[in-house]
Amino acid sequence: MHFRTAFVALTLSTAALAQEELAAVDKPAPTFRLPVYNGPAIGEPNAPMIGIDRYVGQDPTDKKTKLLVVSFMASFCGPCKKEMPYLQSLHEKYKEQGLRVLMVAIDREEDGQKKVAELVATNKVTFPVLKDRFNIVARRWLGTQSPLPSLFMVRPDGTVKTVHRGYGDDASTILEKEVSAALATK
Numbered sequence: 001m002h003f004r005t006a007f008v009a010l011t012l013s014t015a016a017l018a019q020e021e022l023a024a025v026d027k028p029a030p031t032f033r034l035p036v037y038n039g040p041a042i043g044e045p046n047a048p049m050i051g052i053d054r055y056v057g058q059d060p061t062d063k064k065t066k067l068l069v070v071s072f073m074a075s076f077c078g079p080c081k082k083e084m085p086y087l088q089s090l091h092e093k094y095k096e097q098g099l100r101v102l103m104v105a106i107d108r109e110e111d112g113q114k115k116v117a118e119l120v121a122t123n124k125v126t127f128p129v130l131k132d133r134f135n136i137v138a139r140r141w142l143g144t145q146s147p148l149p150s151l152f153m154v155r156p157d158g159t160v161k162t163v164h165r166g167y168g169d170d171a172s173t174i175l176e177k178e179v180s181a182a183l184a185t186k
Contacts, residue, residue, distance in 0.1 A: 022140065022141065022142075022143050023140070023141040023142075023152055023160050023163070024160060024163070025160050025161070025162065025163055026159055026160065027159060027160055028158050028159055028160075029052055029056070029070070029141075029152065029154045029158055029159065029160050030137070030140040030141060031051060031052055031053055031057070031158075032051050032052065032136075032137040032140070033049045033050065033051035033053075034049060034050065034051065034104065034130035034131055034132055034137060035048070035049055035130065035131045036048045036049070036050055036128050036129065036130055036131070037105065037116060037117050037120050037129040037130070037131055038120045038121075038125055038126075038128065038129050048128075050102070050128045050130060052068060052070065052102065052154065052158070055068045055100045055102075055154075056068050056154050056155065056156050056157065056158045057157070057158035058158070060156070062100065064098055065098055065100045065156055066097065066098025066099065066156060066182070066183055067098060067099050067100070067153055067154070067155070067156075067161070067179060067182045067183055068100045068101075068102065068153070068154040068156075069087065069090070069099065069100070069101045069102070069151060069152070069153055069154075069179070070102045070103075070104065070141070070151070070152045070154060071083060071087060071101070071102070071103045071104070071149050071150070071151045071152075072103075072104045072106060072132075072138055072141065072142060072146075072148060072149060072150045072151075073103055073104070073105055073106070073116075073148055073149045074105060074106050074107050074112065074116075074148055075105070075107050075112040075113075075115035075116045075119065076107075076112065077148040077149065079148070079149055079166070080148055080149045081119060083149050083151075084103065084119055084120075084123050084125060085123045086172050086175075087101050087103065087125075087127070088101075088123055088124065088125050088126065088127065090175070090176065090179060091126065091127045092126075094179055094180075094183060097183045098183055099179060099183060100127070101127040101128075102127065102128050102129075102130060103125070103127065103128070103129045103130065104129075104130045104132050104137060104138065104141075105129060105130065105131055105132065106132050106135050106138045106148075107131075107133070108133055108134070108135065113131065113133070116129065116131075146165055147165045147166040148166075149166070150163070150164070150165045150166075151163070151164040151165075151175070152164075153178065153179075153182065161182065162178060
C-alpha cells in the first residue's frame with residue numbers, strides 16, 4: 001500500500017514539475033543546446049551546438065543581445081514556411097539593435113529534416129535553425145500539444161517576455177511592433 005501511495009505521489013510531483021518547467025511569460029526560459037542545420041554538418045568537427053545561453057541568461061556569450069526570438073516550426077507546417085522568411089527579414093533589420101533569432105525544427109523523420117534544410121537554403125536563413133529531432137526541447141517549451149509555429153520572446157535575463165501560438169494574418173505586423181518596442185526600451 002505504501003509503495004502505491006509513493007508511486008502516485010511521485011507521478012503527480014513529476015507531472016507538476018514538468019508543468020512548471022514549461023516556458024511561460026515572466027518565467028525563466030528552459031535552457032537547451034541543439035545541433036544546427038545551417039553550419040558545418042552534424043557530426044563533423046566544429047559542428048556547432050547552440051543554445052539560448054549563447055544569447056540570454058546569467059553569462060551569455062553574445063553580450064549585445066537585447067531580445068531573443070525563439071520560434072518552433074516543422075517542415076509540414078504551412079504557416080511555419082511563411083514565418084521563416086519573415087523572421088529572416090526581422091533578423092536582418094534588427095540584428096544591429098540587439099535582436100537575435102533562433103528557430104527550432106521539430107521534424108523527427110529524415111524526409112522532414114531534409115525539407116527543413118532545403119527551406120533554410122531556399123530562404124537564405126542566416127540565423128541559427130536548430131534540430132530538435134527527439135522533441136525534447138519542444139516538450140519543455142510547448143508541452144504535449146501546441147500550434148505551430150509557436151514563438152517566444154526572451155529577455156536578456158533569460159525570462160520569457162511574450163508567447164505567440166499559431167500564425168494569424170496580422171502576426172507579422174504584431175511581431176514587428178513588439179520587437180521594435182522591446183529594442184527601443186533597452
